[in-house]
Amino acid sequence: xxxxxxxxxxxxxxxxxxxxxxxxxxxxxxxxxxxxxxxxxxxxxxxxxxxxxxxxxxxxxxxxxxxxxxxxxxxxxxxxxxxxxxxxxxxxxxxxxxxxxxxxxxxxxxxxxxxxxxxxxxxxxxxxxxxxxxxxxxxxxxxxxxxxxxxxxxxxxxxxxxxxxxxxxxxxxxxxxxxxxxxxxxxxxxxxxxxxxxxxxxxxxxxxxxxxxxxxxxxxxxxxxxxxxxxxxxxxxxxxxxxxxxxxxxxxxxxxxxxxxxxxxxxxxxxxxxxxxxxxxxxxxxxxxxxxxxxxxxxxxxxxxxxxxxxxxxxxxxxxxxxxxxxxxxxxxxxxxxxxxxxxxxxxxxxxxxxxxxxxxxxxxxxxxxxxxxxxxxxxxxxxxxxxxxxxxxxxxxxxxxxxxxxxxxxxxxxxxxxxxxxxxxxxxxxxxxxxxxx
Amino acid sequence: xxxxxxxxxxxxxxxxxxxxxxxxxxxxxxxxxxxxxxxxxxxxxxxxxxxxxxxxxxxxxxxxxxxxxxxxxxxxxxxxxxxxxxxxxxxxxxxxxxxxxxxxxxxxxxxxxxxxxxxxxxxxxxxxxxxxxxxxxxxxxxxxxxxxxxxxxxxxxxxxxxxxxxxxxxxxxxxxxxxxxx
Numbered sequence: 273x274x275x276x277x278x279x280x281x282x283x284x285x286x287x288x289x290x291x292x293x294x295x296x297x298x299x300x301x302x303x304x305x306x307x308x309x310x311x312x313x314x315x316x317x318x319x320x321x322x323x324x325x326x327x328x329x330x331x332x333x334x335x336x337x338x339x340x341x342x343x344x345x346x347x348x349x350x351x352x353x354x355x356x357x358x359x360x361x362x363x364x365x366x367x368x369x370x371x372x373x374x375x376x377x378x379x380x381x382x383x384x385x386x387x388x389x390x391x392x393x394x395x396x397x398x399x400x401x402x403x404x405x406x407x408x409x410x411x412x413x414x415x416x417x418x419x420x421x422x423x424x425x426x427x428x429x430x431x432x433x434x435x436x437x438x439x440x441x442x443x444x445x446x447x448x449x450x451x452x453x454x455x456x457x458x459x460x461x462x463x464x465x466x467x468x469x470x471x472x473x474x475x476x477x478x479x480x481x482x483x484x485x486x487x488x489x490x491x492x493x494x495x496x497x498x499x500x501x502x503x504x505x506x507x508x509x510x511x512x513x514x515x516x517x518x519x520x521x522x523x524x525x526x527x528x529x530x531x532x533x534x535x536x537x538x539x540x541x542x543x544x545x546x547x548x549x550x551x552x553x554x555x556x557x558x559x560x561x562x563x564x565x566x567x568x569x570x571x572x573x574x575x576x577x578x579x580x581x582x583x584x585x586x587x588x589x590x591x592x593x594x595x596x597x598x599x600x601x602x603x604x605x606x607x608x609x610x611x612x613x614x615x616x617x618x619x620x621x622x623x624x625x626x627x628x629x630x631x632x633x634x635x636x637x638x639x640x641x642x643x644x645x646x647x648x649x650x651x652x653x654x655x656x657x658x659x660x661x662x663x664x665x666x667x668x669x670x671x672x673x674x675x676x677x678x679x680x681x682x683x684x685x686x687x688x689x690x691x692x693x694x695x696x697x698x699x700x701x702x703x704x705x706x707x708x709x710x711x
Numbered sequence: 712x713x714x715x716x717x718x719x720x721x722x723x724x725x726x727x728x729x730x731x732x733x734x735x736x737x738x739x740x741x742x743x744x745x746x747x748x749x750x751x752x753x754x755x756x757x758x759x760x761x762x763x764x765x766x767x768x769x770x771x772x773x774x775x776x777x778x779x780x781x782x783x784x785x786x787x788x789x790x791x792x793x794x795x796x797x798x799x800x801x802x803x804x805x806x807x808x809x810x811x812x813x814x815x816x817x818x819x820x821x822x823x824x825x826x827x828x829x830x831x832x833x834x835x836x837x838x839x840x841x842x843x844x845x846x847x848x849x850x851x852x853x854x855x856x857x858x859x860x861x862x863x864x865x866x867x868x869x870x871x872x873x874x875x876x877x878x879x880x881x882x883x884x885x886x887x888x889x890x891x892x893x
Contacts, residue, residue, distance in 0.1 A: 274770075306888035348777030375768055375771065376771055376773045376776070377772070379773055379778070381773075414876060414882070446832060457803065469784075469785070470784060470786070471770065471785030471786040471787075472788050472790065473768050473787075473884070474787050474882065474884065475883065475884040475885075475886065475887065475888075476885050476886065476887070477887040498809065500807035501802045501805035501806075501807040501808035501811075502802050503811070503821075504805045504807065505801040505802040506798070539840070576803060601884060606786070622787075622790075622869055623790050623795070626786065626787055626789065626790060627798070631884050632788045632789055632799075634798075636887035636888050637887075637889075640810075641887065642886070
């Protein structure tokens with residue numbers, strides 16, 4: 273049994289040299305990492321079953337019994353708030369025959385009852401009872417205290433709920449580390465805290481999950497070309513990056529590329545009230561975040577929290593790239609707003625994000641096209657042998673008196689992408705968390 | 712365009728005449744064809760200035776749930792005024808709209824048309840089913856089916872669309888994008 277469960281330890285993918293596949297010192301990446309099934313299966317084990325995964329925002333769990341269903345890697349999970357006010361995360365798979373126990377994407381309930389034999393589980397995943405339970409009266413192994421749904425560790429950072437199935441993983445605070453400085457730009461610019469607007473938009477893309485993640489962690493370069501048509505329609509002009517006052521920052525594979533222009537991204541919403549709000553509140557943001565960070569609140573930027581949670585300041589879209597195989601992802605997008613913001617501003621964000629960063633949106637529809645074909649081209653064996661160039665900004669590292677993490681000058685840079693793949697290779701090479709270095 | 716919407720005295724209530732039904736049907740077919748041909752400026756001519764376009768994202772919820780499958784105020788595929796729809800479409804006219812070149816090949820299939828009176832004289836609730844078939848590049852194909860509820864208004868310029876709600880069946884849009892209207 274244990275041998276079968278540990279089969280991947282002997283799979284060829286476990287023996288690959290991941291620091292050669294992603295040669296971050298020279299800026300070359302082997303395309304097999306975007307295509308190979310064996311590598312993907314190892315990612316599920318060594319990335320997704322190990323790292324802290326985003327499962328929701330606290331505002332989605334207002335009342336006891338509130339739940340959402342989502343995925344950590346390809347593991348279906350339920351996140352539910354119990355009577356004590358805790359959010360629990362556990363597998364959405366019955367401990368009896370493995371059937372899914374919850375088919376709704378969200379709702380409020382007292383229990384999750386399996387359709388197959390009526391086994392019922394509580395808001396903490398514990399087994400409450402079963403249909404005609406008396407049949408088990410003489411079954412020594414029917415111990416309800418041991419038949420609950422397998423639970424994950426849960427951590428919350430300023431409203432964001434994360435979970436991990438790895439008992440050895442560092443605490444969520446340690447996992448996010450100094451990257452929390454950048455997260456606070458959106459999560460802590462207002463005393464009232466944040467909330468998600470209700471609902472989300474979900475779509476499927478035929479791409480490897482890393483193309484989406486690397487795009488948000490540090491690809492400012494694509495914006496001017498890929499999104500030229502959206503920029504022309506909304507801004508009536510090209511968008512240029514500020515070479516002197518823009519940066520990339522990364523910590524343990526998390527990364528953000530950003531300018532200090534306050535409104536660069538927010539202008540893209542085509543909602544003038546949002547831009548006014550940012551300008552009017554700049555001084556108030558600065559009281560909480562300091563002068564420099566206050567200039568990031570709506571500025572030109574994109575970010576990705578390792579492995580697959582991304583967001584954009586200004587647009588306030590948050591999204592997850594959930595893998596559905598080596599060549600497919602499911603994209604979920606939400607909108608984050610300050611709780612104390614006027615309702616009409618929340619509405620402006622809601623409708624603005626739909627118009628820009630959703631599958632119908634003016635920016636997003638071009639991204640999917642790129643990522644799908646970056647993935648599909650690798651079906652060709654000769655194509656797959658050609659390494660990809662990630663060499664922009666090799667000498668751009670600087671020291672900065674305020675910004676934590678590894679800082680690179682100019683947001684047009686491959687530095688964050690190299691850092692993302694370095695973290696990826698660290699995790700793929702490591703047999704346990706103890707072997708994963710701090711970057 | 713004829714606007715024959717005489718009340719039916721025999722029935723004692725307003726009913727769509729055969730002529731009105733025919734006119735509505737022709738309006739919806741034209742609407743579909745203009746989208747297939749990507750003639751968005753002409754498509755916008757079918758709408759009144761106060762046109763609202765709402766395409767909610769359906770949620771998979773239990774029947775006992777007090778919240779519905781489709782609700783206002785949630786994230787939506789579209790929740791736009793006519794001006795905002797025009798802004799979206801203006802992108803497609805740019806030579807740099809890379810994912811529109813070569814163009815997507817569209818078919819909008821419209822069926823199951825019903826015309827019902829509303830509380831307001833001269834306005835009709837028109838239900839229909841629309842299926843969008845898209846094919847792109849070599850082999851990319853996407854289907855999306857939806858029920859529609861249109862508000863059709865009689866104006867001096869003929870029948871116009873004054874509002875449209877589109878209830879798609881897919882909770883997860885099984886495509887990388889949605890680059891047309893419904």
